Amino acid sequence: MTETVLSANMELLTFRLAEQEYALDIMSVREIRGWTHATQLPHAPAYMKGVINLRGTVLPVMDLGLRLGLPPREENERNVIIVVKSEDVMTGLLVDAVSDIVAVTGEDLQPPPELSSGASEGVVSSLTLIDERMIRVLNLAATVGTIERTAA
Amino acid sequence: MSEENDPMAEIRASFFIECEELLEALQDGLQTIDDGAADSETINVVFRAVHSIKGGAGAFGLEALVRFAHRFETVLDEVRAGRLTIDDEALKVFFQAADHVSDLVRICRDGADAPDAETAVLIGALDQFLGDTVPEEDAEEPEIEFAPMGLSLDLDLSDASDETEAACPDLDALPPPPDFGAPTGDTAYTITFIPQAEMFETGNEPALLLRNLSQMGDLKVTCDASTLPDLDKITPEVPHLSWTIHLQTDVEEAEIRSIFEFVEGLCVLEIARETGDGGSDGDTTDETPVSPIVDISSETVNTPPPARPPDPPQAPTAPKPAQAAAPNPAEPSQPARAATAPTAAKSVVRVDLDRIERLVNLVGELVINQAMLSQSLEQSGLSPHSDAMSGLEEFQRLTRDIQDSVMMIRAQPVKSLFQRMSRIVRESSAAVSKDVRLNVIGEGTEVDKTVIERLADPLTHMIRNAVDHGLETPEKRIAAGKPAQGQINLSAAHRSGRVVIEISDDGAGINRPRVLQIAIDKGLIPADAQLSDTEIDNLLFLPGFSTASVVSDLSGRGVGMDVVRTSIQALGGRITITSNPGEGSTFSISLPLTLAVLDGMVIKVAGETLVLPLNLVVETLTLSNQDVQMVRPGNQVIEVRSGFVPLFDLGASLGYREPLQNFDGAVVLLIAQEDESCTALLIDNILDQRQVVIKGLDDSFHRAPGIAAATILGDGQIALILDPSDMIANAGATALAPSPPLKTQGVSA
């Protein structure tokens, strides 16, 4: 259940979470915006930061680090929200900082080793090396949970 | 109505929309008959609905629909003519037939396969009412027989239509015969044509007939004006001329006759094949010596045959054709029927829904924007009497008016929805052999279009439940001293800014011991649970609960009342049950009028801003510690006018903070519950009362029970909109808050 076959050339938006490098297909990114206060949703999972006003629409925001099972971090001004669209659902992903946009080819990407189960199971679709740094490319649908929801 | 790529496709789409309207009129009419409130126009309305559907269907070649509608129409025509009386049996079949027409319309629209077997069965049922009056194949034949003339004229007519001018038509001034090689024709006909008075009363024009004839071949016309009186004695409506026509053509006699189709019976017409030169084998007995006046090949025409009534001076005194002036008493639907007929079509504009959505969204933005502006103006410290502030007040009023008007666009009567339910009742009662009558009240109540659409499924399920489980079998009803026919009432009404839809039956009521037992058996509640009647009734809404021990065809489709409740809640609505053993049950659905705006109370709880529907707030109180009594730990009540009202700690319930221990200065809102009991909602303070724009939260937001939606406040922040009843009802289930059995302790005194 990897995402759509990666095309020969794709662009990735890379960003940092707890000193690790992650990436998303730039085609799914709608915009990047600075951190604003999110209205808390009662009884939501801890990784749900809440909802923010995105030009008149209510956008749910997810703390991507918590979603991936990384330790909680202090909020700071460099935090940004990456607004993504997956299967027609818009979600904001709170990350530590955005790094770069890089072009890769299908050969640059390797499947991840089988991971043990955990919060991040299935969310990393492939790995790639850029300047000796390992970048984890995320499966967006698995990350924002649209797959679980549609199956439920 | 500008040019689209395919105007036919557009008309086709419009036809199906019209069909929906006609089907509604059809249902309405049948319902009126069923209610015994029909007058003579009712059957005409019913007939016309079927008739118009058939007419349109014919235009689009929708054979299955035409065939069935035709048969239905034929039977209805018998009723109209007074040859058939509608009894219960007939009405039942008519309802089924109407449902079937409705099915066929949808099948034709969606291009699905026609259910021929079902059609055949219903045609059989309809035919019973026809007896032997209508032979099987009456329908199609005459249409061919009387089909309009199929001449391949291709006329490029010049100006020859000045009808009021009574001059003899100059046939050469009429358009030239089309070039279809007719004059080479080898058959000669002699046609005698003597118009009678009636012909002019029908607006037929001899000159045009002659012209049309001239296009078939070589024409020689002689006009007999011998009976023409002196000019001052001419009566315009009485024909004084007759014609003898020689036509050389290769067309068939039938085609020649088709020219005279409209005047058949209004003239003496003889068509005879000529045997030799100038001779004729026909017996044109009326033939009198004629003087040639009009020769089709000649340039001149002189005598004016008064084919059409000339204009004044005669006109004002011209005698009216008696026949045409007398209204026909036999026709049941003559003019003066306006009172009962559907009123003249209101002027209506059809608008793409997307455009309305866009407008609704824009108005929503406007409201938010206005709220933001208000807030910043207030913070700027302007005097409330300044021009800016009073201008703002006017701006607020206008915004609100615009919003109301825009919401009106989306409002629709629930009638279409209710009509679908009457069909559900008919079908489901037949399936379980129960005699059920559906009484509908308030079908004119208007609700947001989306609400109506999304109510269809839950309502269908509840109606089926009522038929299947709510009502007893006829035998049991009679044994219980009730009429064999069960009653289901479906009503809609506006009540304090919401729409309340109720479905009630006069069945046995909820079998509480059994419900309790099932819930225990399924492990939904502990075996020793002590529950009030209301709590037992509410077990029906638990996921995984289904009362039917035998899963019937009807409601046992894996959909329980929990799904119904979820759908209602998704609309910002609530559902409650009341039931009396032996007397029946009532399900009450309360819905917001619109999904777009809400009159809200803005409150603060543990630093979070929240919005409550204003209409639920009965009263606000400020507490002191002695007002609060503990029933048991985590379970407090406050005393309000010698009654005890359960206290519900909103901040703790939402997980924002620990339960409050010190109540001095805390604010409570008394919230009216659907069952008329009250709950006191503990909050920090009230910020404002204002209209807010509702922004939906779907499941991707991890929406908690009690959180109905969200809105954007004047400062751009999002505030959640609460549904306190839902939250209180779910407080036990979520196990996230202390779970006092609140409802059992409502203010009853």
Added chain:
Amino acid sequence: MSLEILAVDDSRTMRDMIRLALLPSGFTVHTADDGVHGIEVLEGIQPDAIITDINMPRMDGFGFIDAVREQDKHRGTPILVLTTEAAPELKKRARDAGATGWIVKPFDPEKLVKALQMVAG
């Protein structure tokens, strides 16, 4: 040459169909929703021909034809009746009321145009 036509039918679909059939031939088409409306529309126009349905609310086709023929200025205006059945008695009634001719629904646009040209010129 263009004719001016008044089409009276309670079905929007039929009115649209008639308009669609006649516009390409350069006809000017006025429409009305029923007999009463038809009479109202007729006050402002002098059509070359009228097409009318029979089954209509408020005032049906027969009533409409009667009412048209009562007006001197429309006494000679050709009127075609649109009917789904050409049952002889319907035909006779239409004619008794003063109809010029009839067109059986569903009509062929070409035939409708021709029939109008035949009766209206």
